[in-house]
Amino acid sequence: xxxxxxxxxxxxxxxxxxxxxxxxxxxxxxxxxxxxxxxxxxxxxxxxxxxxxxxxxxxxxxxxxxxxxxxxxxxxxxxxxxxxxxxxxxxxxxxxxxxxxxxxxxxxxxxxxxxxxxxxxxxxxxxxxxxxxxxxxx
Amino acid sequence: xxxxxxxxxxxxxxxxxxxxxxxxxxxxxxxxxxxxxxxxxxxxxxxxxxxxxxxxxxxxxxxxxxxxxxxxxxxxxxxxxxxxxxxxxxxxxxxxxxxxxxxxxxxxxxxxxxxxxxxxxxxxxxxxxxxxxxxxxxxxxxxxxxxxxxxxxxxxxxxxxxxxxxxxxxxxxxxxxxxxxxxxxxxxxxxxxxxxxxxxxxxxxxxxxxxxxxxxxxxxxxxxxxxxxxxxxxxxxxxxxxxxxxxxxxxxxxxxxxxxxxxxxxxxxxxxxxxxxxxxxxxxxxxxxxxxxxxxxxxxxxxxxxxxxxxxxxxxxxxxxxxxxxxxxxxxxxxxxxxxxxxxxxxxxxxxxxxxxxxxxxxxxxxxxxxxxxxxxxxxxxxxxxxxxxxxxxxxxxxxxxxxxxxxxxxxxxxxxxxxxxxxxxxxxxxxxxxxxxxxxxxxxxxxxxxxxxxxxxxxxxxxxxxxxxxxxxxxxxxxxxxxxxxxxxxxxxxxxxxxxx
Numbered sequence: 001x002x003x004x005x006x007x008x009x010x011x012x013x014x015x016x017x018x019x020x021x022x023x024x025x026x027x028x029x030x031x032x033x034x035x036x037x038x039x040x041x042x043x044x045x046x047x048x049x050x051x052x053x054x055x056x057x058x059x060x061x062x063x064x065x066x067x068x069x070x071x072x073x074x075x076x077x078x079x080x081x082x083x084x085x086x087x088x089x090x091x092x093x094x095x096x097x098x099x100x101x102x103x104x105x106x107x108x109x110x111x112x113x114x115x116x117x118x119x120x121x122x123x124x125x126x127x128x129x130x131x132x133x134x135x136x137x138x
Numbered sequence: 139x140x141x142x143x144x145x146x147x148x149x150x151x152x153x154x155x156x157x158x159x160x161x162x163x164x165x166x167x168x169x170x171x172x173x174x175x176x177x178x179x180x181x182x183x184x185x186x187x188x189x190x191x192x193x194x195x196x197x198x199x200x201x202x203x204x205x206x207x208x209x210x211x212x213x214x215x216x217x218x219x220x221x222x223x224x225x226x227x228x229x230x231x232x233x234x235x236x237x238x239x240x241x242x243x244x245x246x247x248x249x250x251x252x253x254x255x256x257x258x259x260x261x262x263x264x265x266x267x268x269x270x271x272x273x274x275x276x277x278x279x280x281x282x283x284x285x286x287x288x289x290x291x292x293x294x295x296x297x298x299x300x301x302x303x304x305x306x307x308x309x310x311x312x313x314x315x316x317x318x319x320x321x322x323x324x325x326x327x328x329x330x331x332x333x334x335x336x337x338x339x340x341x342x343x344x345x346x347x348x349x350x351x352x353x354x355x356x357x358x359x360x361x362x363x364x365x366x367x368x369x370x371x372x373x374x375x376x377x378x379x380x381x382x383x384x385x386x387x388x389x390x391x392x393x394x395x396x397x398x399x400x401x402x403x404x405x406x407x408x409x410x411x412x413x414x415x416x417x418x419x420x421x422x423x424x425x426x427x428x429x430x431x432x433x434x435x436x437x438x439x440x441x442x443x444x445x446x447x448x449x450x451x452x453x454x455x456x457x458x459x460x461x462x463x464x465x466x467x468x469x470x471x472x473x474x475x476x477x478x479x480x481x482x483x484x485x486x487x488x489x490x491x492x493x494x495x496x497x498x499x500x501x502x503x504x505x506x507x508x509x510x511x512x513x514x515x516x517x518x519x520x521x522x523x524x525x526x527x528x529x530x531x532x533x534x535x536x537x538x539x540x541x542x543x544x545x546x547x548x549x550x551x552x553x554x555x556x557x558x559x560x561x562x563x564x565x566x567x568x569x570x571x572x573x574x575x576x577x578x579x580x581x582x583x584x585x586x587x588x589x590x591x592x593x594x595x596x597x598x599x600x601x602x603x604x605x606x607x608x609x610x611x612x613x614x615x616x617x618x619x620x621x622x623x624x625x626x627x628x629x630x631x632x633x634x635x636x637x638x639x640x
């Protein structure tokens with residue numbers, strides 16, 4: 001199954017639907033999708049960051065993960081381009097190495113994302129993998 | 139757009155009841171009620187005309203009014219202002235008060251990610267004809283103000299300076315050379331919200347905030363040059379220093395990354411802590427804990443710190459606007475009469491005292507996309523506005539009108555009937571950003587506005603259509619309903635000349 005993402009409707013903010021064959025790839029795709037809402041790096045990645053998370057459930061893990069990607073962008077000028085993610089189930093943990101470009105190479109093409117919300121968040125197993133819906137505050 | 143009127147808490151949620159709201163009952167021309175059913179502790183009350191209510195029905199905003207009514211300790215009603223629309227957790231335009239000494243909760247979702255997002259209005263002695271001639275120069279000079287994602291603001295701070303801004307707000311920016319002493323007085327809370335504690339703000343939040351002071355950010359934030367196009371209440375307008383044909387400048391922004399991170403951190407903390415207090419909510423974004431709990435106190439201290447940053451941010455931007463006008467008109471900001479009219483936020487939770495059923499109570503009043511609107515005589519207002527009531531600043535949608543309103547005395551003694559002295563905060567969206575950009579290209583909209591004498595500067599012209607007037611409710615209808623409902627009164631209408639978008 002291919003992986004990908006698309007925007008979904010919300011009156012004030014932005015929603016996105018993300019899909020991938022495995023949970024690890026779903027998290028990677030979601031990080032790429034979050035950055036793609038705002039813009040993209042014009043240069044290939046040459047920086048790395050590491051993220052380790054420990055949460056009570058899958059939804060929290062997803063929100064915390066995207067919040068980290070956003071923090072790295074807004075706080076450290078790190079534009080995530082891809083991530084090697086390893087999700088463990090029960091307890092819900094995540095270890096990831098993020099490959100990114102510097103914010104000086106960032107070309108904005110969409111709204112600035114302020115935060116990731118729990119509102120209406122769904123992660124489901126499908127016939128061909130996993131799918132998530134998440135709303136972002138812009 | 140979802141039409142099933144259900145609310146799901148997410149597949150991993152620990153509390154995700156599917157719920158359906160009943161049709162709101164119309165109580166008057168401008169008031170509707172959702173009866174308390176399905177675990178709602180109080181009814182919902184929506185201030186809206188028939189036309190505005192039909193818009194509110196189009197998305198999930200009414201379900202969100204009902205969801206807020208589940209919050210422990212809620213008093214009176216779960217309110218929504220006429221500009222209500224679908225948010226996340228709380229509706230935008232939602233107001234909710236909880237009884238602090240009776241287990242009442244505080245919910246970061248009831249404040250939102252942009253803590254103390256708000257509006258500051260500056261008046262000038264420049265008239266509209268003079269400004270029109272220099273409109274291109276005005277835009278060019280205002281474009282020097284930092285905007286968009288990330289980046290550095292006009293006043294980047296050291297770690298020590300940031301802590302001082304978080305604790306003491308506007309005054310610290312003043313000491314560092316921005317603005318005038320008199321500006322502090324006409325800022326809500328005199329520019330400093332009590333109870334702020336920099337230690338309640340995470341290192342991550344501080345890392346986001348330190349470089350950004352004095353920047354607009356993105357989204358619907360802007361600096362707009364406007365003129366007073368119609369005065370509705372002449373004596374109040376005079377007391378606010380406003381008269382027809384006069385140029386004013388409106389600044390709409392908030393606490394930038396630091397506020398967003400404080401909210402993110404605290405929603406996470408409360409999501410984990412809620413079960414300890416036996417609380418479950420119908421939407422995880424409504425995560426909350428009792429105000430009188432270590433987590434609740436920590437949130438309010440961190441929120442107040444971010445609010446102080448938000449006010450200081452608008453204060454520093456004020457300097458950016460004054461410098462721009464000085465360069466264009468070749469005289470000093472003082473000679474140009476660039477006094478601050480007022481600065482008020484529309485995303486905040488505050489501890490306020492009210493008489494409820496004959497007893498004084500401390501309530502935690504959440505205003506999420508709603509503006510505090512104190513009437514005449516309130517002791518928290520600056521001396522100069524004590525007789526008139528509080529100025530309320532309402533940014534309209536791009537290219538339409540904005541409004542100056544005033545808090546009213548009509549609801550005196552019945553604060554809980556008028557949303558705890560609250561009113562609207564803007565026009566309120568009706569169309570998603572995606573749908574709005576399908577209607578028209580940003581370039582076309584920019585041209586249409588220019589044909590009407592309104593210059594728009596945006597870093598992404600394509601996206602301008604997201605903020606097009608047709609994506610919003612009619613702000614004039616919103617402020618009219620607020621007046622009819624006794625929430626606030628109209629003072630003056632402002633029309634734009636130049637919009638510099640975040």
